[in-house]
Amino acid sequence: MQVLVRDNNVEQALRVLKKKMQREGVFREMRSRRAYEKPSEKRAREKAEAIRRNRKAARKLAIREGLIAGPARKPPQQRTPRPSAA
Structure with a gap:
């Protein structure tokens, strides 16, 4: 790197x-x-990670298809002009 x-x-x-x-x-x-991570702990961790990934993918798909509401969008902020340093 x-x-x-x-x-x-x-x-x-x-x-x-x-x-x-x-x-x-x-x-x-x-x-x-x-x-050291015991093999049983490794399996449990990897299974939990897979479940988390699948739930996230399903949630994103449901939002994309309009089945559930997505996160609320923030309204765009009004930009105020900066005072010039002249």
Whole structure:
């Protein structure tokens, strides 16, 4: 994994690196490898994750088909012009 540091801005490069690692699942894997997980616990966890994924997919499909109401949308905010610094 590689991140470019632009204009010596290390803070921004770290944020980008963390986001990439999060997307790749590195943090989740580190947490899971921290301690031994019994095979029975692993099966139970994986089953719970699958159930959660399926429920989420079913909920999204139901919202898309109009069977249930989706989350309420926020009204667009009015933008106020900024005072000029001149």
